[in-house]
Amino acid sequence: MGKIVLAIGVPHAPQLVSEPETWGEIYELVTCASRVGRKPELDKETLADNKAQHRAVKESFGIMERELANSRPNALIALTDDHFDNFFLDDYPPFSIYLGDRVDGSTIWMPNRKFEYRCDSTLEKMILERSIDSGFDLSFSEEIHLEYGHLVPLSYLLPRSDIPLVPIYTNAYASPNPSPARCYKLGSFLREVVEKYTPPDYRVAIMASGGMSHYPGEPLGGEVDVAFDTKMMEWLAAGDGPRFSQLTSSEIDKSGNTEMRNWIVMLGALGNTKPVYTNYILSWMAIIGLGFVMWKDITK
Amino acid sequence: MSSYSINKILFKIKKDRKYRELFLNDFKEAIQGFPLTAEEERALEERNYPALLNLGAKAMLLLPFAGITRPKRSFVAG
Numbered sequence: 001m002g003k004i005v006l007a008i009g010v011p012h013a014p015q016l017v018s019e020p021e022t023w024g025e026i027y028e029l030v031t032c033a034s035r036v037g038r039k040p041e042l043d044k045e046t047l048a049d050n051k052a053q054h055r056a057v058k059e060s061f062g063i064m065e066r067e068l069a070n071s072r073p074n075a076l077i078a079l080t081d082d083h084f085d086n087f088f089l090d091d092y093p094p095f096s097i098y099l100g101d102r103v104d105g106s107t108i109w110m111p112n113r114k115f116e117y118r119c120d121s122t123l124e125k126m127i128l129e130r131s132i133d134s135g136f137d138l139s140f141s142e143e144i145h146l147e148y149g150h151l152v153p154l155s156y157l158l159p160r161s162d163i164p165l166v167p168i169y170t171n172a173y174a175s176p177n178p179s180p181a182r183c184y185k186l187g188s189f190l191r192e193v194v195e196k197y198t199p200p201d202y203r204v205a206i207m208a209s210g211g212m213s214h215y216p217g218e219p220l221g222g223e224v225d226v227a228f229d230t231k232m233m234e235w236l237a238a239g240d241g242p243r244f245s246q247l248t249s250s251e252i253d254k255s256g257n258t259e260m261r262n263w264i265v266m267l268g269a270l271g272n273t274k275p276v277y278t279n280y281i282l283s284w285m286a287i288i289g290l291g292f293v294m295w296k297d298i299t300k
Numbered sequence: 301m302s303s304y305s306i307n308k309i310l311f312k313i314k315k316d317r318k319y320r321e322l323f324l325n326d327f328k329e330a331i332q333g334f335p336l337t338a339e340e341e342r343a344l345e346e347r348n349y350p351a352l353l354n355l356g357a358k359a360m361l362l363l364p365f366a367g368i369t370r371p372k373r374s375f376v377a378g
Contacts, residue, residue, distance in 0.1 A: 032366035033349040033359070083360045088311050089304060173360040217359030217366070219350070 002194045002202030003299035006071040007270055008064050008292075009236075009263045012080065012152040012209045014109040015286040016057050020050035023285045027222075030214075030287060034221035042222075042284040053283045053290075060279045060292035061156035067277075067294060068157055073205035075120035076163045077190065079262040080149035080209040081172035086141065092174040093139035095186060097131075098167040099124050105146025115151055120164040123198065127166065130193050136186065144169075153209045163205070170265055172210065172258040180252060183261045184245035187268020194269075195299055208266035210259025212280075214288035220256065222287055228255035229280065229289040236293050239274035241267035263291075273298050303356025305334040309344065310352075310361035313368065320368065 015023050068076075087093060098119065105115040131138040146154075150167065170186075171177050178186075194204045212232065213225040228251075235243045244264045252260050277294040309331065312319040323330040327345055336344070343351040347369045349362055357365075 029363060029366055029370065032370060033353045033362060035350070084311060084314065084358065089307055089358075173358060215359075217349075217353075217362045219353065 001196065001200055002198030002204055004191060004194055004206060004269060005073055005203045005297065005299070006068060006205040007208075007266055007273075007295040007298060008068065008157070008206070009208045009266060009294075010061070010064065010153045010157070010292055011211060011288065011290040012149050013214070013286055013288050013290065014148055014152065015283070015288075016054070016290075017110050017148075017152050017155060020047060020054050020285070023050055023283075027285055027287060030216045031221040033217055033219060035219045036222040039222055039284060045284050050283065050285050053281050053286070056279070056281050057290060058156070060281070061153070063277060064292070064294055065157050065159070067296065068163070068205060071203065071205055071296070073163055073203045075123050075166055075202075075204050076158070077166045077168060077204060077206045078150055078154070078209070079168050079170065079207065079265050081259055081262060082169045083147060083149060083173060085147040086144045086169070087171075087174070089174060092171060093169070094171050094178045094182075095136075096139040096141055096169045097124055097128055098144050099128065099140050099142050103144060103146055103165065103167060105151050107148040107151050109148050110151065110155060113155070115146060115154070115161065117146070117154075117158075117161050118164040120166050123166050123204070126197055127190065127193050130197065131189065134189055134192075136189055149209055153207060157207065168265070170261045172261050175253070177249060177253075177258060177261060179249050180247040180261065180264050181245050183264040184242075184268035187265040187270070189268075190265070191269035191298075206266050206269060208262040210262040211257050212260065212289035212291045213256035215256045223256065224282065224284065224287055224289050225255040225257070226282060226289060228257065229282075229291070232257070232260070233278060233280050233291060236275060236291070237278050239272045241270050241272060270295055270298055302335060302337060302340060305336050306340055306344065306352060306355060306357050307361055309334060310357060310365050314361060314364040324368070
């Protein structure tokens with residue numbers, strides 16, 4: 001019987017691997033279809049503020065990187081959403097797991113870097129096969145290429161690429177997307193697989209990558225629903241993961257939190273566990289709420 | 301649904317370098333074979349991002365398109 005030893009929720013905004021001097025250009029791009037206009041909050045932010053935000057981001061990633069290494073996991077379940085890099089509307093999976101021994105990745109946001117990771121194909125297969133028995137019927141892919149949804153956080157959290165991954169995608173951008181309740185159930189199922197079927201003392205960590213509030217390329221581009229993010233951070237700090245399963249798709253989509261679906265999958269594996277670390281960084285130039293939350297020793 | 305054609309074109313622009321160049325250099329040729337309405341064709345040709353969204357373009361496919369077609373900039377965003 002294995003254990004979930006660590007869980008981390010992190011953002012993957014491209015700004016996090018870009019110098020703050022370039023965030024203004026990214027702002028222009030992300031607001032290309034915006035009807036919101038420039039927020040007064042943005043005019044109050046300076047480059048020095050953005051640099052401080054970037055430093056805070058690196059600090060949070062640094063704390064998590066150390067904990068991840070210390071937790072000595074055999075595998076890292078890596079949850080994120082696809083940005084039409086691997087999947088398209090000809091056949092879009094609600095949830096898809098990768099099957100393979102290794103995976104590579106690259107992204108325009110880190111143009112000079114190539115990424116390569118080992119994958120835990122035994123755990124991948126176990127999750128897929130059990131998902132059929134459990135009525136989840138996960139989709140699977142034997143050919144994927146990791147993009148910034150995985151690579152932005154992994155570039156910080158796994159600098160030596162030395163923990164085998166289990167990549168899982170949740171649909172967040174080809175609506176209709178899976179409901180929060182369904183995402184949460186998938187997480188509960190993942191925990192059951194780890195705790196019931198993996199070998200004794202098998203150590204599994206989970207990373208969920210996404211959000212929080214932002215509206216890339218949408219009419220609300222430029223907006224951040226800080227009130228909703230604040231509420232979510234309160235639930236997270238209180239260990240109230242189950243609260244997220246009661247959210248509707250409309251609530252998370254309207255608040256710019258479609259990517260929280262990745263987190264909600266992870267929360268389904270955590271139940272009422274209280275986090276050991278929380279941080280929320282708000283940036284009006286990066287136009288996003290950046291949540292960092294970590295849980296330890298989930299399986300007692 | 302004809303919004304499929306818009307998204308297919310945006311997806312090809314994102315993924316296929318040759319198609320991207322064709323789109324930028326020979327718009328009429330690039331949209332050959334895609335059943336676009338006049339309105340959809342105009343929105344693509346004029347790089348009208350809000351109109352494309354209204355016509356069913358996926359925001360995450362609009363961004364890389366804006367990355368290569370916005371004035372002054374020449375990077376592709378994911």
